[in-house]
Amino acid sequence: MLNELIHQAALWLDNTAASTSMHESFYVYNWVETTHVLTLTLSLGLLLVIDLRMLGLAFTNLPATRLAQRLQTPMFLGFAVMFITGMALFYAIPVRSSQSLWLRIKLLLLLAALINALVFHRHLRNAGPDWNNAVKAPLSLRRGAWMSIGCWVGVVICGRLIAYDWFDCSKNPAPLISAFVGCINGQEQF
């Protein structure tokens, strides 16, 4: 039912003129994709610096929350650009993307990363300033930092694998995969 709705929405997007022109464009798609990947180096790089600081593995001589606060703004800017370009990439190829095994796993991981980030921030607020100059952050924050690294490594790997068509609906994947990615019986557009 949900997959049916997703498929209908994807077909509708696919039939818009802008989606087609982006899919067939000489420059737009390439630039958007390049931007999407370049912002990864910016934001994920900054996130990794913050996570490693919490784990006591980098910049241990800098106050942890100060470092996190300083890096936050460019990081969120990068994530915003990443989000917008990601939506645009989806919009260019909606039907295939909506049924991509890797994109679905990636979105689940992104959701996990988001929840983890919210929990992390709550812990950060509650932790108080006493540990700021300590080498390692309190355990709850270190757990969050590991979760963050794990989720994002998964997101990057899945993002990369979207390019491959191993489990596309056009290839009649195994029933379990087919159900997870939402292949529709008798679908004609891929």
Next chain:
Amino acid sequence: MRKTTAVIALALPLALIVSWRAVAHHAFSAEFDKEAPVTLKGKVTKIEWINPHAWIHLAAEQPDGTTVAWMVEGGTPNTLLRAGINRNSLPIGSEINVRGYQAKNKSCEPACKANGRDITLPGGGKAFMGSSGTGAPKDGSDPRDR
């Protein structure tokens, strides 16, 4: 010292992922078989002028006179444009000649798949239709190969 080791252990896989991403959109060896070169001759049946890879569909002529449906992957529309191929240079029904490598998956469903290397256009002009730096065999068809 332990810190440095841990940082390297963390950074290395990430660096690998990122550089792997930069090498090619879509590595040749993941999908195509360098041991299975093909030469296809036939009429264009459909062009998918799309990112990130354009697809040229053709009805390839067999020695016995029948045809087999093939779809040949090319570079991006932009890459093809730079190589001198655009939508108008390949009207449906025009006779082309394509050299490339068949997909590892040889099930031919719904059509046989190949990665295109060079294409001979209806006018006789020859162009490189693949992408550079994908790890495809250095067979001389890519002018950027060294």
